[in-house]
């Protein structure tokens with residue numbers, strides 16, 4: 001996005017508390033791809049507006065987005081899934097440090113299996129945030145479908161992936177496959193008969209899918 005616009009928007013975000021800055025720094029040092037400031041503030045605003053009681057997140061990393069969602073709606077209970085051992089441990093520490101054990105339940109495991117398990121126990125969620133392996137988004141979305149309450153919302157992060165997704169000449173061996181997967185996910189998503197989806201150029205690209 002335009003540099004001048006990003007600088008302007010970043011200068012006009014709500015102030016964040018010290019614990020937020022601490023986790024952002026931790027993510028920066030360990031190169032954890034947490035949501036950027038504009039993206040996370042947008043997600044938080046969606047939560048303030050829609051006031052979901054039950055939130056499900058796929059891809060906790062070190063707990064940053066889960067803690068920010070809880071900040072936006074302290075009444076919500078959040079279930080979040082992370083498969084990486086180290087990040088899971090860091091997430092537990094951050095959740096404990098901020099006394100959010102009651103609000104945030106973190107599951108250590110692969111989302112493909114864990115989502116199936118959650119569906120078997122008849123859980124439903126008002127708001128689902130997909131932010132894990134980009135190549136598996138379609139699978140995640142399909143597994144989330146039975147978990148989503150009526151008029152619920154599914155947010156997918158990184159759907160424009162550094163703008164590569166919209167560049168017809170993009171051809172980098174490292175990301176080519178993933179970018180193609182995101183492209184086909186976006187096409188599939190906007191044509192899904194049970195959802196109305198809008199894609200926004202916020203953060204790394206956010207898709208908002210509303211269940212009809």
Ligand code: SAH
Nearest residue numbers: 034035059061064065083084110111132133
């Ligand atoms: N939502 C976080 C960032 C998540 S980064 C934030 O903004 O603060 C993506 C995370 O998804 C990584 O930590 C990665 O380990 C995890 N992940 C990727 N694929 C997964 C899967 N299949 N199951 C569970 N976690 C997964």
Ligand code: MG
Nearest residue numbers: 035131157158
């Ligand atoms: Mg992301």
